[in-house]
Amino acid sequence: MDTAVSAQPAGQSGSRHNHVVKGAYYAPAQVEREYERLWPRVWQMVCRAEELPNVGDYLTYEIGAESIIIVRSDADTLNAFYNVCLHRGRRLVDGAGNMANFPCKFHGWRWSIDGTNEHVTQREDWCGSLDKDDLGLGRIRMESWGGFLFVNLDGQAEPLMEYLGEAAEALAPFELHEMRFRWRKWLKMPCNWKVALEAFNEGYHVAITHYPLNRFGTSRFASAAFSRHGTFGIDAAAAEGTVRLRSSTMDLRRSLAEYYRYQKKAIDSILTDTMVYAAQSLPAVLPDDATPAEIVGKLMQLSISIDAERGVTWPSITPEQYQRGGIDWHLFPNTVLLPMATNCLGYRARPDGNDPDSCIFEVYQLERMPKGQEPNPPNLRNDDIYDQDFWGEILLQDFQQMQGTHLGIKSSGFSGSRLNPKQEIPIDNFHRAYHDYLD
Ligand code: FES
Ligand SMILES: [Fe+2]
Known part of the structure; x- marks a missing residue:
């Protein structure tokens, strides 16, 4: 066992x-x-808000037996719901896409993208015993930080910003x-x-x-x-x-240029194309005896001005x-x-x-x-x-x-x-x- x-x-x-x-x-x-x-x-970080730009955009996030729908319910509202039909428990949607509403494929019950029940097939069979307030999709707590959306299945959990604490402050x-x-x-x-x-x-x-x-x-x-x-x-x-890189025995201008070229090829991250490009020009724009502080300062200055020209502002x-x-x-x-x-x-x-x-x-x-x-x-x-x-x-x-x-x-x-x-x-x-x- x-x-x-x-x-x-x-x-x-x-x-x-x-x-x-x-x-x-x-x-x-x-x-x-x-x-x-x-x-x-x-x-749990489930996605980025940018993944759901339009009303009706949704995606699903799976963890264990749970599947969660994240949906843009209107221009200013993102919601998270349990991805399950309240009739007999069929999973409602798969993957990601855009929906005007969420119909269940099994017997046709249907929910709006804000989680409200819109339709129960042959509802009269229940003789009025279905309570409208009890038919909304199960809502899950969701909060955002840094462009990320986070969900918590625990309704009693502390707010996201308290949970992230020092990490959110440092970032x-x-x-x-x-x-x-x-x-x-x-x-x-x-x-x-x-x-x-x-x-x-x-x-x-x-x-x-x-x-x-x-x-x-x-x-x-x-x-x-x-x-x-x-x-x-x-x-x-x-x-x-x-x-x-700080050693006087090396040419920091060239080693920085090479370092960025290597990072670009080896992971294509930790840098931007702007910085790779700016680093390559360091040997041409600075003298041999430039100090490390001057070289790093120049790299930043070049990168900031190249980015400014293409509409990217540095914080x-x-x-x-x-x-x-x-x-x-x-x-x-x-x-x-x-x-x-x-x-x-x-x-x-x-x-x-x-x-x-x-x-x-x-x-x-x-x-x-x-x-x-x-x-x-x-x-x-x-x-x-x-x-x-x-x-x-x-x-x-x-x-x-x-x-x-x-x-x-x-x-x-x-x-x-x-x-x-x-x-x-x-x-x-x-x-x-x-x-x-x-x-
Ligand atoms: S299980 Fe969804 S409508 Fe029946
Ligand atoms: Fe590593």
């Missing part, structure tokens, strides 16, 4: 003085437990609501959703997993936890600091706000955001049905776009974790670690994680919060 796992006090059951319990990644009963105790009680200067999708990709990943997520919750792996980045400098990362959420950024205090972000924004934020339970001035790399992982060995993993790039030129890209699926042309080499490097970790973690030769106490705080904190919900 499958047994769900509980967090053990530090030092027991291989917990290695942290909150990670290895069975939480693969015990089949754990999936059930998450569906009972975690997913119904957290704020506010980046004005994520001003960004739009530039590209979107997803796959079914052969690992637990938590393994996938945790590949992006620490920077400790970067120097080894993403070794080609080392030629631009070695990095150390500092991490921190804020309530349920976690973050990491460059550890400015560490001796190696950010980077050889004003202070150095302190950049520092607080860090590199990466993990929003509990399953969203990761890497904010930059005019763009943001995002990840989401969630369980794939009842299979603890598989998850639905999504990656996307958000970017500030000239008004009226938002590209509305398709969400492309590719389950081949070795397809470098599709995913780029950086994500491929991460994917191999996810699969390898999920396979290895089950071994009786592995008794539990030994987390890096400085750089892997978000992983420990995630499991602390996770077990708080589950236990």
Whole structure:
């Protein structure tokens, strides 16, 4: 019989003085437990508001047995409803699209896009006993932040902004609501959703997993936890600091240009085409003896003016706000955001049905776009974790670690994680919060 796992006090059951319990990644009963105790009680990011621009646009979001309809009910109102007919329980709609109303295919009951019942077939058979007030689609709490829509199945849950807390404050200067999708990709990943997520919750792996980045400098990362959420950024205090990019022995102008070219090819994120283009002109517009501060300042200035010409305004972000924004934020339970001035790399992982060995993993790039030129890209699926042309080499490097970790973690030769106490705080904190919900 499958047994769900509980967090053990530090030092027991291989917990290695942290909150990670290895069975939480693969015990089949754990999936059930998450569906009972975690997913119904957290704020889950379901989509971006930009996905539903027109009245009647809808999409469905699945988590466990639940399917949720997100719909634009009028120009100013987005709603979330349980995707289920109140007659005999048929699922109402599939996928995404635009509907004038929601008719059930089974016996024809029908709801308006604001969730009100409009029609019951042969209603007279009920002899007036159907209560109109009892026939509205089941409404689900939905709130927005940063252009994202979040739902919570728990009517008693705290408001979204309280839930996000420090994370929302730190990310506010980046004005994520001003960004739009530039590209979107997803796959079914052969690992637990938590393994996938945790590949992006620490920077400790970067120097080894993403070794080609080392030629631009070695990095150390500092991490921190804020309530349920976690973050990491460059550890400015560490001796190696950010980077050889600062070394006087290298030509920062050329290494920045090369760095951006590499990022463009290897992930096509963490940057914009504007910044790639601006970086390429640095050797031509600055003298050999330009200081690092002058070079970085020039790159920003060039990027801002190139973007201004095409109708993209940069937000004003202070150095302190950049520092607080860090590199990466993990929003509990399953969203990761890497904010930059005019763009943001995002990840989401969630369980794939009842299979603890598989998850639905999504990656996307958000970017500030000239008004009226938002590209509305398709969400492309590719389950081949070795397809470098599709995913780029950086994500491929991460994917191999996810699969390898999920396979290895089950071994009786592995008794539990030994987390890096400085750089892997978000992983420990995630499991602390996770077990708080589950236990
Ligand atoms: S189940 Fe929907 S109308 Fe019967
Ligand atoms: Fe990575």
